[in-house]
Amino acid sequence: MTIQILMPALSPTMEEGTLAKWNVKEGDKVSSGDVIAEIETDKATMEFEAVDEGVIGKILIEEGTEGVKVNTPIAVLLEEGENASDAENAAEAAPKAEPKSEAEPEPNSAPKAAAEPKAPEPATLDPDWPADAPMKKMTVREALRSAMAEEMRADGDVFVMGEEVAEYEGAYKITQGLLDEFGGKRVIDTPITEHGFAGLAVGAAFAGLRPVVEFMTFNFAMQAIDQIINSAAKTLYMSGGQMGCPIVFRGPNGAAARVGAQHSQDYAAWYAQIPGLKVVQPYSAADAKGLLKSAIRDPNPVVFLENEIMYGKSFDVPDIEDLTIPIGKARIWREGSDVTLVSFGIGMTYALEAADKLAEDGISAEVIDLRSIRPMDTATVVRSVMKTNRCVTVEEGWPVCSIGSEISAVLMREAFDYLDAPVLSCTGKDVPMPYAANLERHALVTAQEVIEAAKSVCYR
Amino acid sequence: MAATRQRKPNASKEELLGYYRDMLLIRRFEEKAGQLYGMGLIGGFCHLYIGQEAVVVGVEAAAKEGDQRITTYRDHGHMLACGMDPDGVMAELTGREGGYSRGKGGSMHMFSKEKEFYGGHGIVGANVPLGAGLAFANQYRGNDNVACTYFGDGAANQGQVYETFNMASLWKLPVIFIIENNQYAMGTSLKRGSSTPALYTRGEAFGIPGEAVDGMDVLAVRDAAKKAVAHCREGKGPYILEMNTYRYRGHSMSDPAKYRTREEVQKMRETRDPIEHVRELLTLGGDATDEELKAIDKEVRDRVNKSAEFAQASPEPDLSELWTDVYA
Ligand SMILES: Cc1ncc(C[n+]2csc(CCOP(=O)(O)OP(=O)(O)O)c2C)c(N)n1
Ligand SMILES: [Mg+2]
Numbered sequence: 001m002t003i004q005i006l007m008p009a010l011s012p013t014m015e016e017g018t019l020a021k022w023n024v025k026e027g028d029k030v031s032s033g034d035v036i037a038e039i040e041t042d043k044a045t046m047e048f049e050a051v052d053e054g055v056i057g058k059i060l061i062e063e064g065t066e067g068v069k070v071n072t073p074i075a076v077l078l079e080e081g082e083n084a085s086d087a088e089n090a091a092e093a094a095p096k097a098e099p100k101s102e103a104e105p106e107p108n109s110a111p112k113a114a115a116e117p118k119a120p121e122p123a124t125l126d127p128d129w130p131a132d133a134p135m136k137k138m139t140v141r142e143a144l145r146s147a148m149a150e151e152m153r154a155d156g157d158v159f160v161m162g163e164e165v166a167e168y169e170g171a172y173k174i175t176q177g178l179l180d181e182f183g184g185k186r187v188i189d190t191p192i193t194e195h196g197f198a199g200l201a202v203g204a205a206f207a208g209l210r211p212v213v214e215f216m217t218f219n220f221a222m223q224a225i226d227q228i229i230n231s232a233a234k235t236l237y238m239s240g241g242q243m244g245c246p247i248v249f250r251g252p253n254g255a256a257a258r259v260g261a262q263h264s265q266d267y268a269a270w271y272a273q274i275p276g277l278k279v280v281q282p283y284s285a286a287d288a289k290g291l292l293k294s295a296i297r298d299p300n301p302v303v304f305l306e307n308e309i310m311y312g313k314s315f316d317v318p319d320i321e322d323l324t325i326p327i328g329k330a331r332i333w334r335e336g337s338d339v340t341l342v343s344f345g346i347g348m349t350y351a352l353e354a355a356d357k358l359a360e361d362g363i364s365a366e367v368i369d370l371r372s373i374r375p376m377d378t379a380t381v382v383r384s385v386m387k388t389n390r391c392v393t394v395e396e397g398w399p400v401c402s403i404g405s406e407i408s409a410v411l412m413r414e415a416f417d418y419l420d421a422p423v424l425s426c427t428g429k430d431v432p433m434p435y436a437a438n439l440e441r442h443a444l445v446t447a448q449e450v451i452e453a454a455k456s457v458c459y460r
Numbered sequence: 461m462a463a464t465r466q467r468k469p470n471a472s473k474e475e476l477l478g479y480y481r482d483m484l485l486i487r488r489f490e491e492k493a494g495q496l497y498g499m500g501l502i503g504g505f506c507h508l509y510i511g512q513e514a515v516v517v518g519v520e521a522a523a524k525e526g527d528q529r530i531t532t533y534r535d536h537g538h539m540l541a542c543g544m545d546p547d548g549v550m551a552e553l554t555g556r557e558g559g560y561s562r563g564k565g566g567s568m569h570m571f572s573k574e575k576e577f578y579g580g581h582g583i584v585g586a587n588v589p590l591g592a593g594l595a596f597a598n599q600y601r602g603n604d605n606v607a608c609t610y611f612g613d614g615a616a617n618q619g620q621v622y623e624t625f626n627m628a629s630l631w632k633l634p635v636i637f638i639i640e641n642n643q644y645a646m647g648t649s650l651k652r653g654s655s656t657p658a659l660y661t662r663g664e665a666f667g668i669p670g671e672a673v674d675g676m677d678v679l680a681v682r683d684a685a686k687k688a689v690a691h692c693r694e695g696k697g698p699y700i701l702e703m704n705t706y707r708y709r710g711h712s713m714s715d716p717a718k719y720r721t722r723e724e725v726q727k728m729r730e731t732r733d734p735i736e737h738v739r740e741l742l743t744l745g746g747d748a749t750d751e752e753l754k755a756i757d758k759e760v761r762d763r764v765n766k767s768a769e770f771a772q773a774s775p776e777p778d779l780s781e782l783w784t785d786v787y788a
Contacts, residue, residue, distance in 0.1 A: 008498030011714035012505065032491065033708065033729060035722065044716035049709075051495050070500055159600070185600070191630070196589050196623025203593015203607075206578055207528070209600060230583050231590060238569035240561035241785040243578070275786050299788035 003052055003077040007061075009070045010039060010046045017041045018066045019074060028056045030077070037063075037074070054079045123330045123368070123380040128290065133318035141311040143285035144174050144250075147292035148212060150322070152182055155210060158296055159186040161201055162214030162251075171216045172252060172311055198224030198249070202231045205247040205301075212296060215251035218267050218305065224249075225270075232301040233276030248295045250304035253281070254346060254396045255444060257309065261432035266397035268344070271303040272373045272406070278327055279373040281305040283348035285315035287371050290325030298327060305373075307346045330377035332384070336366035339454045340384040342407055343394035344370040347445065350426070351394045354450035363458055373403060378410045385411055389420040390457040394450050399427040421457035426450050471679055473747045479521065479678045480738045481756050483513035486537040487735060488764045489546055490709075493536065493553055493567075496768060497713050502553045505582075506567045509537035511708040514734035515640055516541040518681025519608055519701075522689045526603065528594045530578040530587050531610035533568035534640075534707075538610065542575045546763060550771035558774030562781060585618030587611060588637070592624045595635035595698075606692040610638045614645020616659050622666075625698070629666040632697035636688045637663070639700065640675065642707040647719040660702035668698050675703030676732045706732065 007017065018040040030036055030050040037048040057078040061068055068074065138146075152158045159182075160175055166189040169176040179187040190197040194215065201211035215221040221228065228249055235243045255264040271279045278300055282288040288306070295302035317323070333348070334355055343351040348369050355365040366384050370376060385391050391411055393404035404425025411423050429443045469476060490508040497506050509516075512534075520541045523529070531538045539549050544560065552559025552570050560570045568582040578594060581587040591609025598605040615621065616639055628635050639659045643650050650657055660670035669691070673684040681703060688699035706728045710717045742748035 006499060009500045009713075010498070012503060014714075041714070043714060044718075046710075046714075046716050047722075051491050070498075191623075191626055193623040193627065195620045196592075196627055199586060199589025199620060200593040200596055200624065200627060203530075203578070203590035203595075204597045204600070205593070206590065207594050207597030209597050226583060226586060227589065231581070231586055235569075235571070235579070236788055237785045238561055238565040239571035239579070239785075240559075240564050241788075242561075242571050242573050244788045246788075278787075 002057060002082060003054065003079070004073040005036075005075040005077055007068045007070050007072045007074050008039070008048060010041045010048070011043050014041045014043075014070060016067050016069045019061050019063055019068050020045060022059060022063045024056050026056050026059055030054065030056060050077075052077060057082070121329070122383060123332050123377060125332050125335060127318070128325050128329075128331075129286075129318040129320055129323060133320050135316040136319040137314050138285045138289075138317040139312055139314050140285045140288045140306070141172070141174055143289035143317055144292055144306065145176060145178070147289045148175070148296070149178060149181065151293055151296040152178070152186060157208065158210045158212065159188065160212045160214060161188040161190055161197060163190055163192055163216050165189060165214050170214070172308060174311070175214065194220050194223035195227060199227040199231060201247060202227050202245060205232070205245045206235070206243055210246045210296060212248045212250060215249065217263060217308070218251055218253040219263050219265055221249065221251070221267070228271075228277070228301070228303070229274055233274050236300075237276060244299050245301045246299045248292070248302045248304050250292070250295075251306060252308040252311070253305035254307050255428075255433055255440075258435060258437065258440060260435045264433035266395065266428065268305055268373050268395065269397050269402050269406075272376075272403065274374075276301065277374060278302045279305065280327055280371065281345040281373055282371055283310070283345055283369050285313070286317045286323065287325055287331065287369070289317060290323045291327060291371065293322070294324045294327050297324070302327070305345065310346055325371070328372045328375040328377060330380040331369045331371055332366065332380065333369055334365065334367040336364040336388065338364045338388055338458055339390040339392060340366045340368060340381065340388045341392050341394060341450065341454065342368045342370060342381055344373060344403070345396070347394040347396055350445055350447045350450050353447040354454060357447065357451050358454055361455075361460075363454060363460065365454060370403075376406070378407070378414070381407060382411065382414045385415045386418045389418050391419075391423045392450060392453045392457060393423065393425045394445060395426075396428050396445055399425060399430050402427050421459070424453040424457055426453050469679060469741045469745070470683075473742070475521075476738055476742050477748065477752070477756065479517050480735065480742060480753070481760060482517045482520075482541055483678065483735045483738065484756065484760045485546070485763065486513045486517070486540050488760050489540060489550070489767065490536060492764045492768050493550070494709070494713070496554065496771070501772060502567070503555065504566060505533065505712045506553065507534040507712045508707070508709045509534055511728070511734075512640060512642055512675065512705045513537060514678040514681050514737075515638070515675045515703045515705055516610070518678040519638060519685040521678075521682040522685035523606070523608065526576065526605040527608060528576040528578055528605065529608040529610070530591045530594060531580065532584065532587060532612060532615065533580070533582050534612070535568065535570065535580045539570060539572070539577055542572075542577050544572050544575050544577060546767035547770040550767040551774045554771040554774070555776065556771060556774035557777045558770060563777040564781065564785065585611065585615045585620050588615070588618070588621045589624045591637075592628045592633055592635050595628065595633040596631070598634050599631070604693045605634065606689050607635045608638060609635055610640055612645060613639060613641040613643065613650050613659060614648065614653060616662060617653060625663050625666040625668055628698040629663070629668050632695060634692035634695070635698045636685070636692060637668075637698060637700045639702045640705055641702055642705050644707070644711070644719065646711045646715070649719065658702075660700055663698070663700045668700055670700035670702065672702045672704060675705030676734045676737065678734055678738060
């Protein structure tokens with residue numbers, strides 16, 4: 001059988017090229033790997049190697065020819081026992097049509113983040129636990145610790161790994177007591193090696209274990225962000241659903257106090273952009289506990305953003321057997337009719353304080369705690385804004401491409417006719433975090449700014 | 461590189477025929493992939509394994525049920541060697557429904573839970589801690605399985621590799637770090653990229669034993685891998701094998717290869733080819749007849765042709781696939 005040698009595509013973008021030089025002539029014997037021609041692509045001059053063995057029967061395109069389309073026959077190769085007339089016949093045979101698929105309709109031009117699990121029922125004022133549940137005061141720190149301990153008791157595949165989590169009992173004492181109870185096999189001190197241990201934990205999750213990776217703070221997770229995004233978040237998709245990655249990356253996020261620019265960044269908006277990740281940032285101790293338990297059980301990678309300042313704050317936590325809070329469901333903290341304040345994490349402190357003050361001025365603010373950033377319960381926000389017709393978002397992160405910007409876009413799209421004022425975002429200032437006490441105070445978002453924004457959208 | 465190729469095989473005829481077949485399957489598969497790329501049926505980046513076949517076939521000969529493997533984007537050979545279906549691999553290259561990732565991963569991103577193949581990773585160095593994580597899981601579960609973690613000479617300069625060496629040695633993880641030193645990282649030769657050329661010594665500071673191996677000799681590779689595997693199974697921690705090998709083709713399909721001479725490549729092909737080596741061992745010893753080898757050649761060629769047909773006949777994924785597998 002004669003073989004047509006076709007003009008090859010030699011780069012991902014090449015459509016045609018110049019047949020610069022033939023290194024063989026008709027009648028030459030070639031074997032696999034021999035350079036038979038030089039071809040200029042859109043990028044470089046490339047040597048073109050023979051794939052099959054045989055004799056060059058006929059050269060169809062002269063050297064020096066420009067604009068030779070990919071897949072055009074350029075020569076005919078004869079196999080053992082064939083002669084030149086076979087080459088003639090082969091040359092005349094019509095070139096094989098290329099099975100390239102024609103342009104496809106865009107699947108859906110509307111922006112879509114629908115690859116996400118369906119959001120749970122929209123939030124109401126009802127808590128996520130039985131109304132008659134006994135309550136117990138607990139700090140966020142204790143809540144996080146008990147969430148991990150409960151999940152570790154329930155599932156032997158859950159383990160905790162990070163810097164100073166075991167013998168030192170956690171840089172912020174979140175893992176206190178875990179080493180005593182679960183031993184060194186399941187509570188693992190790592191060297192200072194974020195990129196390495198994040199990758200190692202992702203590998204363990206691929207193998208079916210359920211790692212909880214503590215970053216001393218999320219500022220240091222920038223060292224590991226490739227593993228979080230490229231390995232943890234994308235592999236399920238790239239494997240056509242074969243390779244799950246049940247892992248939690250947790251630790252304090254955002255500004256602490258007076259620790260300067262490198263230790264004070266809020267990463268909510270960064271991680272929220274990544275399909276394949278879930279992102280959670282609780283405010284209350286009950287949510288911290290219930291969401292962390294859900295995150296550990298979730299089959300997907302979850303970025304769990306805590307806040308150092310919140311660790312010591314006490315909240316009522318339902319004292320029930322197995323408190324879980326669904327990821328992707330907001331919580332309405334306070335009902336109101338004039339303006340919707342949307343926040344999450346420590347931002348809730350400012351939103352709630354502002355709502356109290358606004359009430360004194362006769363403005364009734366509805367306060368929504370997103371709790372989950374991805375998937376985000378925008379349905380609850382939209383429903384609230386349809387009632388209040390005004391919205392102010394509150395977060396500690398930077399203003400550009402912020403969570404507030406996202407909510408603003410959603411409201412524009414889904415509640416445009418209900419808005420009586422532009423959506424305003426209260427954020428941290430667009431600067432690296434300064435050290436000086438007065439400057440830091442100004443760099444952070446404040447309750448006063450929220451009050452002013454709320455009054456402004458109420459035209460008061 | 462040390463030319464210690466074996467002339468008297470310490471392997472049975474059946475073993476040698478098996479290695480021959482496995483290496484040839486990779487060679488022919490890759491040639492076919494190159495062809496399909498030239499026809500525009502395979503897109504993007506496509507890194508061929510031609511020349512390096514002895515590495516993965518030799519290591520696989522030392523592995524047992526339950527051992528895992530993980531590698532880089534130059535991964536077709538690893539998949540074939542661990543028994544993944546050539547049809548599924550080729551169809552992934554063409555981005556079709558019948559591919560291992562249903563067309564959503566491509567050449568660099570394929571996986572098989574069933575064959576304990578954990579990818580196919582496109583970020584140079586990233587698969588190294590992932591491999592140690594697989595080993596961590598073995599240790600956690602108390603089994604004696606080993607995670608074979610392959611990476612290139614270029615990857616050996618990534619920071620996370622050393623983070624991983626440290627943890628793997630500290631925790632005595634059953635992981636074999638297999639450095640496929642094919643002498644080049646894209647266009648950067650080993651000596652232009654590495655302060656010290658002996659990559660097998662890179663674990664010394666962490667107390668990890670290392671060994672340089674003739675990666676063009678499947679028997680040398682197998683024997684070294686057996687030793688490393690035994691070391692890991694006994695709970696002695698990680699092991700480094702530097703496989704000195706060579707890639708005949710460009711880094712990927714669009715490599716003009718100006719960084720080395722034609723003669724260098726030709727010399728390697730003529731004097732060090734891993735498949736020719738086994739062919740010689742089989743024929744010079746008089747054990748295998750030409751007919752036997754020809755029959756294997758034909759069987760392999762047919763298998764590869766069938767995979768190419770499958771990969772072209774398989775439809776493109778349904779558009780609904782765009783939205784699946786983002787979350788479990
Ligand atoms: C982090 C990262 N940097 C750069 C690249 C681009 N790149 C892909 S392969 C490669 C060379 C790697 O060489 P080596 O590790 O020797 O492996 P080989 O290709 O020889 O198998 C480079 C620079 C990448 N994929 N990832
Ligand atoms: Mg290399």
